[in-house]
Amino acid sequence: MKEIKRYSPVEFKVTPLKTEIRDHWNVILEYHNEGDGPWLVDLSHRTRLDLQTGSLDTKKPFGITIPATPGQSVLEKGF
């Protein structure tokens, strides 16, 4: 049987330096010659959750405050 792998829709045309298998994803931790940035990071392997409610301001999933303005983002507690 073929080895089960998960594939990202994104492919960077550079050589990976460090990789790690996580839940069937081949996660690339570092590329050769990454340079000083800015960088694009493929986060396809990360869990994405969709929260839908008529009262977003009352919700604090995983203790995170949801930004009041659509389009804004926060990075808290590793999320």
Add this chain to the structure above:
Amino acid sequence: MQAGCALRLANTYGLLPGKNGVFSIGHDLGLEAAVALHDLGMAIPVIADIREDGQDPARIKAVSDRKILLLRGWVATEAHGGKQVKKVTIKSLDGTAEKTFDCDVLVASAGFTPLTGPLVMNQAKLKYDTHTNFFLPTDLPQKMHAAGRLLGYENGLAIEASGHLAGLKAAYDCENCSIADLGEGKKAMESLAGPARGTKLVMAPVKGRKTFICFDEDTSIKNVKQAIEKGFDVPELIKRFSGAGLGPGQGGIPGHNLPLFTAKYQALPDIKIKPTTVRAPLVPTLIATYAGTNHTMLKRTPIDDLQRKDGGIFRNIGVWQRARYFSKDFSCKKEIENVRSNVGMLDGSTLGKFRIHGPDALNALQRVYVSDLSKIKKGRVKYTAMCNEDGCVIDDGVVIKLGENDYYFSTSTGRAGQTVEWIRYHTRYDNWNFSMVNLTDAMGVINLSGPNARKVLGKVVDIDVSNEAFGFSEYKEFKVAGTIPVKAMRLGFVGELSYELHVPSSYMKSLWLMLKEAGKEFKIQNFGVEAQNVLRMEKCHVILGQESEQRTNLLDIGMGFLWSRKKTGYKTVGVAALAQAEKDNTRLKLVGFKMENNGLAPRDGALIVDDRVRGHVCTARNSFSLNEAVGMALVEGEMSQVGTRLAFYEDECNGELIYGTVVETPFYDPSGQRMKM
């Protein structure tokens, strides 16, 4: 060639547009161009200037110094030659005198019209000015101030002063300028040249020749006359009838000439007729923009590259690139025969895929789907359709009950992008509590089809896939190798034993390769969307958009069986219109037909005619499964009876019709045994 182009070609690129140029002009730029090109080496036998007077004396002198013949009140009326101009005939404006000159280029320019576009777009009004012969802004909205060529100024000092005055007016609006300062600005303008004068001439004195009023759209004076004679008597209507002004020139020439000609042709006492409305973009798109890199903005499925490696020939279908064929035989004979007799795999990832959940999820589904979805049993697949308010069918797909208040449903590829909005829109006043997730890109789909499909699937899953355990129209969830979560449906779009496997996109490649490996012993093959198209057509399963058009309702295509008339209280979109249309026999009906005398299938879109058009072919192919040409067509109700002879008119058939007969449907496996095996 226009005078500005000729000048730019010479000055910017160092190229003379010709060795011997006749000029036909109506503006000092033409004189300037003639002088410059003469000095660069072009011989100029004549300049025909539409204007009797008003030329810049300095430029007249420059022309005279170079001994170039200048004829005032003359205009070019005919260019002779084939691929290149050989000579040009010019005439006096009254048409009484005529001369012909040899040349290899005709440089023409009628001059500039004021750039009123930005003002008009901001609600300024234009009025024809009999002195300048231009349409000039007369009524600017409050706190809008224009200057320079927006107002028709061409004199450099006047342009500068008008800009200064406009600035003062704006400052005055902001209470930063005194009336005295404003007065000085106005006074400065008084001593300077006003807006330039344009020519009154719209067409040269020619009879029986084509005279164009819009060079972009090849609209001639004759076209405009035809429009007026048909009752389209104002520029806004003429523009829409004839196309004048709709080209990339943004109505530059016809914007001026069309209203003038319209007024003159209708013998209107004064020119109250206005130019057509100017719309963005005011600056035409540069050709360089079109010539730039073409960024392909199409979606690719998760197994796009695997199919390309297998020889897939891709086509753009909606927002996707899809494998349409897997060989250069575009009849797809092998692909079709393989599915009918063996097993094939198709990438169906482009299907719309959605989850809807919450206390009112069922209400929302009942609102948009014509079937009664309260009766879906867990583990069953319900095929159903959505209509618009007119009962016209817009989408079809399957709905599955995942759990209490939790449903998964699919839509056609083309509707996936609008589905969430459609459901939200049609439930906007209900304050219902439900959530939707568009999983179209998150999930891929593999169709495993053919009599050996069960054997292949059985090799990669741990569940019982026998017909008894996993029957037709049933739904199962399982994991492949304990890892890949699959939502599996027994469907029969292509008319054979089929499994539709919905899988997270990230696992699609792995599952595709596992199925390929499992299918090796059966010589499993890919099939593309054209093979699928033929297979489902033989089964008379419709593709919306192909067997339907905007006016086609659910009943017209024989899918009325999906409509639950007993379902009440949900205000289902479109059912009121369906109830009205039910007894209407004049509507187009979808029929199946076979060709006479082993004839070839007509092309998709071919017309069905007698003494008029009575319908059209939706899909028709030479069927390898049936060994004859069959197809589906939308025809007028009275022609939908089995046995009716249909005459097909194809493009370029030179009047030679081909014939077929309406037959019972489906063509292939009418009892449906093969997909239920």
